[in-house]
Structure formats: structure tokens, C-alpha cells
Amino acid sequence: MTDCIFELKNDLNKNGIFFCFSGPISQDLIVEIGDTLKNKMRLEDASKSSMRLVFSIIIEQAQNIIYYSEEKVRPWSAGVNAGSISVGIITVAKKDNSYIITSGNMIKTEHVDKLKEKIEKIKGMGKDELKQYYKSQRKKDPDEDSKGAGLGLIDIARKVSKPLEYNFSSIDETVSFFTVTTVVAEGL
């Protein structure tokens, strides 16, 4: 374990990752993550606009983990009726004057194609198209399997400086690991 942590730290450093959380993600934790990042960015004299963008993107990515992660745990202290908490990973890196937010969580393999299609559609849209798509989706009732408003990724795509990057790793027939990376350039 001791060696592994040192390696992990080196890997994080190598990738410019200054914030990393892997585990169960609750709404209260999201608040803490948001505040921690704001403080960190304030210390770095980040511009208010990039602080706002990073904050809002991280909230959407983290809440997407809460809504959609297939990996759940039950808190130790909670009773049998307590709800389970979604598990995922969130990292924030700073590289070449940009903030890079990456999140990952398990999803049902059967949802991979649909999600891929949605992201590709969003990636192919310009600013105005994204705005219209955001507005039209907001008017619709969300999909039955969507616990949020189904707007998170569109909202994120409207705020990033570079197109979304994503990856699906097949774990087995039932679950896959979904990763999405967003970039916010400082000084926008």
C-alpha cells in the first residue's frame, strides 16, 4: 500500500492533477468539492469567470455521477432503509493554463450506445445550435431512465473551451466504465 500511494501521487503530479476524489459521492460532498476548488482557484488568482465555469461544470459532472452511476454503496452508519450512494471518480488538473475536469463512473453497458450518440450529437453542434438544443430539451419531460433534467451534458458543452472528450471501457456484458473530460481555458 505504501508504494502504491507514492506511485499514485507521482501519476497525479505527472498529469497535473491537483484534486482527486474516488468513492461514494453525496450531495454534501459535492458542496465541499465545489468550495474546495473555489478556494484553491482563488489562491491561484484564477479569474472569476473561469472559477464560475469550473464550479458549474464540476457540479454537473458530479451530479451526473449521482444520477447515473451503476456502482452504489450503502453508508455503514445508515439503517437498512437508507438510500445507497453513487460511486465515481472526479479529478481536476491544471495544464497549459487550462483547467481539465475528468469524471468517471460505471454505467449499464446497454446504455453505452445511447449515451455515445447523445455526446456525438452535442459535439457536432455549434454555439447557437447548442443553445437551441438546450432550450428545446429543457421544455421536454426528461427520459424515464433520467433522474436529472437530462440537460447536464448540454449545459457543460456550452461552457467548455474544447470539445468534450469521452471514453467507454467495457468491464463486462452488464457494466462499462464511462469517462468524460472537459476543458476550461483560464482567462476567458
Place this chain on the structure above:
Amino acid sequence: MKDIHVKETKYTPEIIYTAADNTMSIKGKSYPENADEFYAPVFEWLEKFFKEDNELHLTVNIELVYFNSSSSKALLNFLDMLEDAGDNDMKIVVNWIYDEEDDNMLEYGEEFKEDIDSIEFLLVPIESA
């Protein structure tokens, strides 16, 4: 109609209605995990207000520094309710109050305004904190 006061939390806004000046205000941040659940009691109250009160006007001040995408949907539903009341001849003014340096908040306000017909929707910049 009785006054309401929903206290602000770390991720939900303060919501106040004062009958004395017919003003409702939503202020703070809004990023609950489940926005529908959070706003449901407010919507219920609003429905009752429109049904039972004979007020002819209502001012709504929306001063949010941040809201997540599911709150954005709840806000749209909220504005739809106000529009319905506006269609029924109630005079409604919504002030969308935003930090003058926050282009995103201005843009969100403009996007709501684009689809509004029967109520007054004003974009109100305030000095950056």
C-alpha cells in the same frame, strides 16, 4: 395569503414572499440533487396564491448566483406558471438580477426572456461583489 420564508441552505436559495408589497424573491444558489422535489412546495404555494388571492400584481426578484441544469428546468416551469397568471390579467414583473460581470447569468436571463410574452421580464445588472 400568508408570507413564506424558505431559508437558504448551502445548495438551495432563500425564497421569500411578503404580502405587504406583493413581492417574491429567490436568492442564492440552486443546485439540489432533486430540483423538482425542492421546488414542489413553492409551486404548490404559487398555485394556491393565483387561485385564492385577488392580488392584481406580483413582483418576482430572481437573484441567483448559480443554478444547476435541473434547477434551470424548474425555473422554466416557474416562469410558465407566472406566464399563465399573466395571461389571466395579473400584472407580473420579473427582475432577473445578475452580477454585471457574469456573462453566463446574463445569457441565461436572455434565454428565458426570449420565450416570455405575457409578463414583464427585466434584466437587472448589479455591481460585481
